[in-house]
Amino acid sequence: MANWTAFGILSRRGRTTVVGTATSDSKARPMFSRSRTCLVALGALLLSACAAGGSIAQGQPKPDWNLADMPSQNGRIFLVTGGTSGIGYESAKALAAAGAQVVIAARNPERGEEAIASIREETPDARVRFESLDLADLASVHALAERLTAALPRLDGLINNAGIMEPPERGTSADGFEMQFAVNYLGHFALTEELLPLLQKADAPRVVTLSSIAARLGAIHFQDLQFEQDYDPAGAYQQSKLACLMFALELQRRSDAAGWGIQSIASHPGVSRTNLQVNNGFVRRSIGRFVLQPAARGALPTLYAITAPDARGGSYYGPTGMMELRGSLGFAQVPAAATDAQAIARLWSVSEELSGTRYPSRIAD
Template identity: 40%
Template sequence: MGGKHILITGGASGLGLGCAERFRELGYHLTIADLNQQAAQAALAALDKRGDAQAWLRAETVDLSDPQSIAALVRRLLARGEPIDVLVNNAGIYPPSNRRETAEGRELSFAIAHLGHFRLSHGLWPLLRRAPAAKLITISSLVQRSARLQLDDLDFRQRYEPILAYQQAKLACLLFAVELQRRLAEVNSPIQSYAAHPGVCRTQLGSNRPLGPQDSAWQRFASAMLRLGQRHIGQSPQTGAEPVVQIASTARFAPGSFVGPRWLFESCGPIGVSPLGAAARDEGLARALWTRSEELTGLRWRFD
């Protein structure tokens, strides 16, 4: 894999860092894009001690909930002009106990996981096109099976529940990956889109959950239990990265596949194609989300 360039969002910790460590060992040039600049620099220092010394490492700061921050990152990367062979849309949060929204008025977890990556992928399209056969890998989750997409209230202004917001955000990630591949196939593009999930994986998702002074004692207790569970239950981030690594480094899976572990209710084990839930199989829903995402971001994609 020497000479290939991979960009990972949320690459300073958790699953993103697990992916970075695996790709570093494979000899990829590596760019980590993360909100936490200090953590990203610490990750680079650790990554520098492993893998191919000829492969370069970089860290970039980006807030995926902020369109201006995304645009600034895109400008910096376009100015460098280096092709991107693999883009891993990984960054995300577990929603706060009380609803939060971005400056644009979007629900925070949906804005980061879906709209942020929608914007970033669109902005980096020229660099993906410069690679011989680029791949986009968008991280979803097993919760997609029970998720629903509220097209009439994507921001949960009517009835907010953190778990429902999380499920919707991860379903949106999956629908984006599937619909993107459908559009790419229509024009015979060499770029390929995939979705992946890590199974049950130990990450900092719970530790990064935003808290606020208005959180009740129960909400704080639930957040503490989430942090504890995420820290001690499941596979390591390096093992959880295996679906992403296999998509990026092999031709094993058909474009548009949803890839993850297949044992114990898809929590661990050998990697294969995971079935899509009912909502993720709905082509009309995928198209509607794409149209709505273009409206919300003001972006129009061209694949020719």
């Protein structure tokens, strides 16, 4: 998912460091001060990118991995949230072309039918269907899980892809949560828990959760998790994508500890042309024409994570070019905040409470 905060278009409250919590400053910054902060953040990302190129981690994916390298997915079943456009659509299309049965879950049935028709133009025998899902409504999440549990023999892969980016005005979900937190993170947190039994029925189930390079600038604002005191579109987006990354890594740790047998992997698409840019201004959209990569290219880290035999649970995949904006496939840099054990445990506990879900200590045989 594209995110222009990587270029230093930061929050009003100056939340530029990657920490567990952040202080609040509701006063607007002078332009020169904000520019200086942007340059500092940009420099930090450049240093991180340079450091990433200094060594090759064991098990590094083949840099030129593409759809031709994807193994057959015949007989496998996948659920892709937000699969009607962008990264989700490209992921669903590729999986269907590889022989998988694909369920696209999204809010708009009309766009769902359009996506299915488009996929079948390229793959006439594609086994793809639409299911209604509003991640901003936990009742809708629960209803989808119930329908799928009744209809499917198993679920081989779940791609937690759907998301929104930086709505200028603070919105709230049906359950009263800040909209980006609800859609990007909490809805997926609840959906994954409810689908655990269905995932366990597969031989080698995987859950891939999409984060963003914005996670590097994020913080979990436990003192104002819903941004009720001072809404900041960029800060709320960064928080939600950091939460997604923390969730993916912690899900793998818990799977290992409890013997769930589920591989949990995170991915990000760099900066790609998707409908997330709807809230970007004219200047950001104009620059994006020269920077953004096609959505099909941005979907490769996710497709590698969900299908490649060598993909590793607990890993984070993305582009490896400058600042991870685009480029060859590889391991993405994990920000320090995403490995803060205390913050992860606190976020997990809060998320269970807010979503009304409870992950089991183990899954029954």
